[in-house]
Amino acid sequence: MRRISLFLVLLISVLSLAACTEALPTAEEIVERMETAREGMNDAHATVAFDFTSPEQSGRIVVEGWMQKTGETDAAGKPVGRMRVEVLEASEAAMVGTIAVSDGATFWLYNPAENTAITGEAGQMKDAMQATPAGAATMLTDIIAQGLDAVNLEVLGTEQVAGNETWKVLVTPKSETTAQLQLDGIIEGTMWVDTELALPLKLAVDARDFGQGTMEVQSIETNSGLNAEIFAFTPPAGTTIIQAEELMAQMSQRAPTAATIEEARTSVSFVLREPTYIPAGMTLIEVRVVGTSTVILNYSGDTGSMSVVQSNEDVGRDREPPTGSVVEEVTVDGVPATLISGNNGQGSLLRWEVDGIRYVIAGTLSGDEAIAVGEGLE
Incomplete structure (x- = not known):
């Protein structure tokens, strides 16, 4: 529906x-x-x-x-x-x-x-x-x-x-x-x-x-x-x-609410991770919390934008690749992951799962940058 x-x-x-x-x-x-x-x-x-x-x-x-x-x-x-x-x-x-x-x-x-x-x-x-x-x-x-x-x-x-x-x-x-x-x-x-x-x-x-x-x-x-x-x-x-x-x-109960990193940490039941690598020119501009299951970190800057999603629900898996995109099976810290890149090479979506937590990184960044962000989560 x-x-x-x-x-x-x-x-x-x-x-x-x-x-x-x-x-x-x-x-x-x-x-x-x-x-x-x-x-x-x-x-x-x-x-x-x-x-x-x-x-x-x-x-x-x-x-x-x-x-x-x-x-x-x-x-x-x-x-x-x-x-x-x-x-x-x-x-x-x-x-x-x-x-x-x-x-x-x-x-x-x-x-x-x-x-x-x-x-x-x-x-x-x-x-x-x-x-x-x-x-x-x-x-x-x-x-x-x-x-x-x-x-x-x-x-x-x-x-x-x-x-x-x-x-x-x-x-x-x-x-x-x-x-x-x-x-x-x-x-x-x-x-x-x-x-x-x-x-x-x-x-x-x-x-x-x-x-x-x-x-x-x-x-x-x-x-x-x-x-x-x-x-x-x-x-x-x-x-x-x-x-x-x-x-x-x-x-409305499922609508994302604005929060700080610390508020987001206490809102979910899993350990929230932050990226230690961020593409040049981007900074954290917003933290969104969806219910008690999902946190979205939004980054933006002159070079583009990026979202880092962490959830103990099934997020991102039902996304079908856009027409003309390239789908690759890659690894993030040795864990199997799926990388979807735009046909112009300027946009990527990376998704994987570790210990029941689903991760999605998407935005105007290259596939290599998306992997680097994922491997830098701490």
């Missing part, structure tokens, strides 16, 4: 983007056209393909989605909308048939493979999704939604996308936005915007260590007069119903 929620929120964000954003050759015109398109669009029906590569896994998802304005506003004065997304194709077969629906008052997230459904108030949908790792695309589209004050836009020229003429626009968060959202400068996106419809037909996101993704609208129609019944959902008989509030409470 965690992976399904992750991928759906990425794709839902894209549908929202396709319904609400656009671009022109100057930043001022971009904002004006975005507002005009958003105000003039009452409904949309689209098919979107998403290809992604991350340290955890790679794959492809194709969804069909519908959105419609209700004509109402919430307590904050924002328009209330309905939406529905269905997974048509997916690299992970269990995701096919997954449905996310909101009628503006209640939302459902149904997984047929597990026969489970998460439900709650429509206002909780985004929060429930954010309780899972939402990924770079969600962060970028949220940033774009904040408007011109949050991003830098640069028109790179025109290109053909699926036979349509588009403007190619580079989107990057401004420095103050990066600091506010603690993005550490990791996100960069490119939009290809239809010059006639003034709607994005394609979005590419580069989140460096977190991965890359490309989302492309395969078909779209707007203001076709959708039937509100599309946004109704009744779970099949026998479905296990999970309340969003309960899920969010469980996730």
Whole structure:
């Protein structure tokens, strides 16, 4: 369910983007056209393909989605909308048939493979999704939604996308936005915007260590007069119903909390180890503790970033190598380990286990550096 929620929120964000954003050759015109398109669009029906590569896994998802304005506003004065997304194709077969629906008052997230459904108030949908790792695309589209004050836009020229003429626009968060959202400068996106419809037909996101993704609208129609019944959902008989509030409470208990090294030592039942070798230019910037089982040491600097994870739970083992990566069986202090390196040689993930404790080192460092960090743990 965690992976399904992750991928759906990425794709839902894209549908929202396709319904609400656009671009022109100057930043001022971009904002004006975005507002005009958003105000003039009452409904949309689209098919979107998403290809992604991350340290955890790679794959492809194709969804069909519908959105419609209700004509109402919430307590904050924002328009209330309905939406529905269905997974048509997916690299992970269990995701096919997954449905996310909101009628503006209640939302459902149904997984047929597990026969489970998460439900709650429509206002909780985004929060429930954010309780899972939402990924770079969600962060970028949220940033774009904040408007011109949050991003830098640069028109790179025109290109053909699926036979349509588009403007190619580079989107990057401004420095103050990066600091506010603690993005550490990791996100960069490119939009290809239809010059006639003034709607994005394609979005590419580069989140460096977190991965890359490309989302492309395969078909779209707007203001076709959708039937509100599309946004109704009744779970099949026998479905296990999970309340969003309960899920969010469980996730909050598992959310990492900031700590010092000494606090982290007393929070877990195993002996916490620190690296004696750290790649040049990197320093410890954060210590995160997850429950009583996992500690994450985050390092960053001008030369890159790195995370050292230690846990008595099964972490990192289910990460599938990204497409084009190199997988090697190596040793760390004589213990068998797996090293996954990016095809450009600039990123690595190293994992191994000693006495029931799992170790993962990942970041913008070479394989040799990752091994050196692992062998230097004390």
